[in-house]
Amino acid sequence: MSIVKINAIAVGEGKGEELEKRFAQRAGEVEDQPGFEGFELLRPVEGEDRYFVYTRWDSEESFQAWVNSPAFERGHRHAASNKSDGTVAHGSAILGFEVAIKTEGNKA
């Protein structure tokens, strides 16, 4: 079964739109990464005020290979949280899961 890695990004007040813009202009390289199954940028609505970048992979090894790749580096060129050039993230935490049970809606 797949694994899920979520990057939970804390953004400054009113900076969500800017974060979404960054993702709209993202490198788009992760799609070519072996073992990558998909990602979603989740905007917080209730119970949470961080954005979640939900990513799904075929294995921990595939995820680690991407994190240590030049593609990850290129995909995060403007993302470093310690830069003063208008970056939007001021914190980040990785959450990890194994998919235990999976189903899809019948009418999707």
Ligand code: HEM
């Ligand atoms: C310090 C940690 C991180 C921060 C602050 C961060 C923030 C960002 C930002 C702002 C972007 C938009 C592109 C840009 O502005 O450069 C981005 C791209 C992305 N991030 Fe992160 N990120 C971090 C680590 C991670 C991790 C660990 C994951 C996976 C769980 C992840 C998943 C992604 C994906 C899938 C993209 C799109 C890359 C592409 O299009 O090739 N990020 N990130």
